Amino acid sequence: MSEILKVDSLATGYGDLRVVWDVSFSVEQGEVLALLGRNGAGKSTILRAIMGLNAVHKGSIEYDGDDLGSLPAYERVSRGLGFVQEGKRLIGDMTVDENLRLGANVKRWNRRQLAPRMEWAYDMFPVLRDRRSSLAAMLSGGQQQMLGIAQALMPEPRLLLVDEPSAGLAPAIVGDVLDTLARLQETGMSIVLVEQSVDFALSLASHVVVVDLGHLVFSSRADAPGVRAAVRDAYLGRSEVEAQ
Incomplete structure (x- = not known):
């Protein structure tokens, strides 16, 4: 598989306020990457930076081999990035x-x-x-x-960013959303999924990363042994872990 997204040493935030300090990960074509972390960890801020809605203070974001630089959001959409924002922004x-x-x-x-x-x-x-x-x-x-x-x-789009798709939904509806994302992944679409429900995210993802206080604290294949316990520990801030 080829790499469709590469986030390297990203630092970003809102104006002069830095929220994300140093985050790196990549997404392969057709892969679902779950971006997890506690509330306020910087997950949504990372998605906004990928879409060009927040300025990059440091580091780089590459899509399909090209550095996105300061490309505006509408140009990123036209190149194949899609964004489902938290809160159903309709x-x-x-x-x-x-x-x-x-x-x-x-x-x-x-x-x-x-x-x-x-x-x-x-x-x-x-x-x-x-x-x-x-x-x-x-x-x-x-x-x-x-x-x-x-x-x-x-x-x-070829790459879809999805922010908290299960938030505020009844359990039965959450299952429908999960089925929809799974069908999209089956078509070869790449997805970066921000989600509070670890079970929801890991049921779909092939790779998982956890951020805390704007830093990457965990990265692993989603099917690696002990990954749920490691994700739990990362949520609790017990250690910085990188599994293979």
Whole structure:
């Protein structure tokens, strides 16, 4: 497999406030990497830096062999990065159909070009087809999460960043979200998953990294012996570990 994302010695934050100090990891094509850590550890900040929403103070981010530098977020989307932000960042007074079209806007497709991608989205997320004329604000939490994922997929990304997809969802709906991400991984899509639920993340991931206070404290194959105990210890801040 080829490397699609490389984060090297990343330091980033908000303005002059540094939140992430030194984080390195890579993602192979078709791999799911789980980025774990306690609240406030810097996980979402890392995703925002990858998408160009937070400035890189130090280090580098490479996508498909190219240094992204200061490339704006919309250019990163057009190159094949997608971002499902925490909290289902949809436009509530727009319909499902309009939100999906907005997701594809960076491609500047005409109506004929857009039509098959819209059909793909509704085939992938059939629950949205029946609600295509409904306002996003009127959807259930699970339906909004599905719409957020579908919207991020509209420009045909090769790498999808997903921030806390199970947050606030009922257990049955969490299973649907997990199944959706698994289906995407089966198509060869690469995913970086930020998730509080360790069980959810490890059921999907092939590699796992844990950050704490803006530093990488653990990195391992997700199927390595003892990985759950090691992740637990990293969450508790007991040690810095790197398993093979």
